[in-house]
Amino acid sequence: MEIGRSYSRLLTRLERAAVLTGADRELIADLPLSVANVEAGAAITAGHGERCFLVVNGFACGSQRLGGNKRQITSIFVPGDFAGLNGFLLPAATEHLSALGPAVIAALPCDALEDALHRSPRLAQAFRRRGLVEAAILREWITSLGRREALARVAHLICELVFRLQTVGLAGDLYVPICWTQVDVADACGISAVHANRVVQELRRLNLVEWTNKHLKVRDWDALAALAEFTGDYLREQAVQVRQSRIETPALASLGN
Amino acid sequence: MEIGRSYSRLLTRLERAAVLTGADRELIADLPLSVANVEAGAAITAGHGERCFLVVNGFACGSQRLGGNKRQITSIFVPGDFAGLNGFLLPAATEHLSALGPAVIAALPCDALEDALHRSPRLAQAFRRRGLVEAAILREWITSLGRREALARVAHLICELVFRLQTVGLAGDLYVPICWTQVDVADACGISAVHANRVVQELRRLNLVEWTNKHLKVRDWDALAALAEFTGDYLREQAVQVRQSRIETPALASLGN
DNA sequence: CGACCGATTGACACAGCTCAAATGAAGTGG
DNA sequence: CCACTTCATTTGAGCTGTGTCAATCGGTCG
Numbered sequence: 168m169e170i171g172r173s174y175s176r177l178l179t180r181l182e183r184a185a186v187l188t189g190a191d192r193e194l195i196a197d198l199p200l201s202v203a204n205v206e207a208g209a210a211i212t213a214g215h216g217e218r219c220f221l222v223v224n225g226f227a228c229g230s231q232r233l234g235g236n237k238r239q240i241t242s243i244f245v246p247g248d249f250a251g252l253n254g255f256l257l258p259a260a261t262e263h264l265s266a267l268g269p270a271v272i273a274a275l276p277c278d279a280l281e282d283a284l285h286r287s288p289r290l291a292q293a294f295r296r297r298g299l300v301e302a303a304i305l306r307e308w309i310t311s312l313g314r315r316e317a318l319a320r321v322a323h324l325i326c327e328l329v330f331r332l333q334t335v336g337l338a339g340d341l342y343v344p345i346c347w348t349q350v351d352v353a354d355a356c357g358i359s360a361v362h363a364n365r366v367v368q369e370l371r372r373l374n375l376v377e378w379t380n381k382h383l384k385v386r387d388w389d390a391l392a393a394l395a396e397f398t399g400d401y402l403r404e405q406a407v408q409v410r411q412s413r414i415e416t417p418a419l420a421s422l423g424n
Numbered sequence: 425m426e427i428g429r430s431y432s433r434l435l436t437r438l439e440r441a442a443v444l445t446g447a448d449r450e451l452i453a454d455l456p457l458s459v460a461n462v463e464a465g466a467a468i469t470a471g472h473g474e475r476c477f478l479v480v481n482g483f484a485c486g487s488q489r490l491g492g493n494k495r496q497i498t499s500i501f502v503p504g505d506f507a508g509l510n511g512f513l514l515p516a517a518t519e520h521l522s523a524l525g526p527a528v529i530a531a532l533p534c535d536a537l538e539d540a541l542h543r544s545p546r547l548a549q550a551f552r553r554r555g556l557v558e559a560a561i562l563r564e565w566i567t568s569l570g571r572r573e574a575l576a577r578v579a580h581l582i583c584e585l586v587f588r589l590q591t592v593g594l595a596g597d598l599y600v601p602i603c604w605t606q607v608d609v610a611d612a613c614g615i616s617a618v619h620a621n622r623v624v625q626e627l628r629r630l631n632l633v634e635w636t637n638k639h640l641k642v643r644d645w646d647a648l649a650a651l652a653e654f655t656g657d658y659l660r661e662q663a664v665q666v667r668q669s670r671i672e673t674p675a676l677a678s679l680g681n
Numbered sequence: 682c683g684a685c686c687g688a689t690t691g692a693c694a695c696a697g698c699t700c701a702a703a704t705g706a707a708g709t710g711g
Numbered sequence: 712c713c714a715c716t717t718c719a720t721t722t723g724a725g726c727t728g729t730g731t732c733a734a735t736c737g738g739t740c741g
Contacts, residue, residue, distance in 0.1 A: 357570025
């Protein structure tokens with residue numbers, strides 16, 4: 168049923184981005200997933216390039232390392248997200264994948280997913296939208312790292328996370344079971360671990376969040392969003408203007424800038 | 425001939441990512457571009473959403489603004505790059521486009537490009553690769569902003585810029601005519617204008633670059649790259665492993681993570 | 682010549698970093 | 712059930728990279 172839930176999360180999201188048929192849903196349900204538990208912080212590398220990964224439970228992240236053992240998390244994947252989808256097309260463009268806290272990850276051959284997308288233009292379109300949103304997320308992170316101070320950065324991360332979870336039917340009550348280390352937070356926000364601690368404490372002191380080892384609870388969403396200058400606009404996958412003539416055209420997919 | 429050169433830059437790059445036929449080249453050459461000069465710093469908005477833009481000469485950038493008039497440049501486009509390609513698919517995912525220094529920009533209807541890509545799977549594949557590289561660039565910027573100090577950040581920006589220019593046949597001699605403001609540099613690197621100035625001076629003092637109002641010249645590439653911890657890996661569009669079965673599948677396009 | 686814009690400098694303030702040590706929580710083995 | 716280890720969080724103190732403010736300088740253009 169773990170897997171069942173993950174399908175439904177994925178579907179929830181896809182249906183938001185495009186109108187799916189029963190056949191489309193079957194295509195998704197028939198994907199040959201092999202599920203595995205991954206330890207906190209462990210790398211996800213099984214069949215890298217050949218396979219891609221669906222986050223079933225918990226979180227995964229892509230990261231990059233610099234000299235002096237510096238680490239930067241470049242993307243975060245929540246349940247229902249796919250990771251490692253481009254490795255087979257462009258191996259050089261791959262990032263290191265690992266679990267953020269303990270996670271349940273399903274691997275599947277890229278071919279299989281590719282096939283499904285090839286069969287359903289609607290699925291393909293939904294995935295293309297997804298890709299654009301991911302690019303938008305990256306840009307938002309750039310803005311955050313470049314122009315927000317630490318407190319706002321962490322606040323923004325929380326807002327984004329909760330918002331994204333909500334689009335797959337989680338965190339409806341602003342509560343998230345989440346086992347991140349403060350080092351994880353630091354590496355995601357480009358700050359030091361010590362400072363991450365101080366920022367978290369400040370967020371608590373301001374009564375904006377409740378955040379422990381095991382869970383995160385947003386106590387005052389509006390104030391948090393205001394502090395972070397967060398709006399969820401960039402995360403919306405809905406087509407605002409749908410044009411018939413464009414539904415069937417897979418080509419423009421990843422032009423995204 | 426301005427336009428002719430821009431076609432050839434675009435082709436240079438595309439040929440590197442995929443094997444094109446004469447027909448493919450014609451498809452590109454037949455794109456209905458309307459070229460225009462854009463003043464330094466001016467916004468590029470003509471027919472936003474309906475049209476996308478090919479940089480012919482100079483530079484363009486995507487940026488985002490935060491309260492307190494803070495500005496962050498989230499992407500840079502060099503000659504031969506397309507910008508604004510996703511607006512019509514997902515309007516919310518659009519960024520502000522503007523010229524960095526005076527530029528020559530060609531606009532064309534998204535439909536036209538879409539059509540060309542629809543007709544040639546090879547072109548479509550090349551553009552998909554392009555999209556993956558753009559995502560890789562965004563991730564690299566995140567790492568830069570999060571974990572490099574100002575000097576290395578600026579150095580990295582220069583390296584990336586020169587490297588990208590070289591893939592379209594420019595800056596072969598490490599010389600670039602470039603009319604950026606130091607404020608532009610600051611906004612790209614997430615630092616203050618004053619500090620940008622000091623960093624540039626330091627780069628000069630170290631004899632790594634020569635950088636004025638009008639041009640940029642890298643004097644010691646190796647040292648600059650070492651300082652920036654730069655490698656061009658993430659910018660390579662070449663298929664390392666080409667598999668026949670995958671050439672024709674447009675779907676996976678923008679799954680990019 | 683004046684006006685304007687970008688580059689440059691200097692002085693000072695502060696956010697965030699580093700180092701180092703203490704505290705706390707969870708798990709292991711005896 | 713108690714040492715003992717281990718790992719994450721927390722705290723303190725001092726340091727430094729970068730930001731802010733406010734002038735000044737220099738070139739360009741009308």
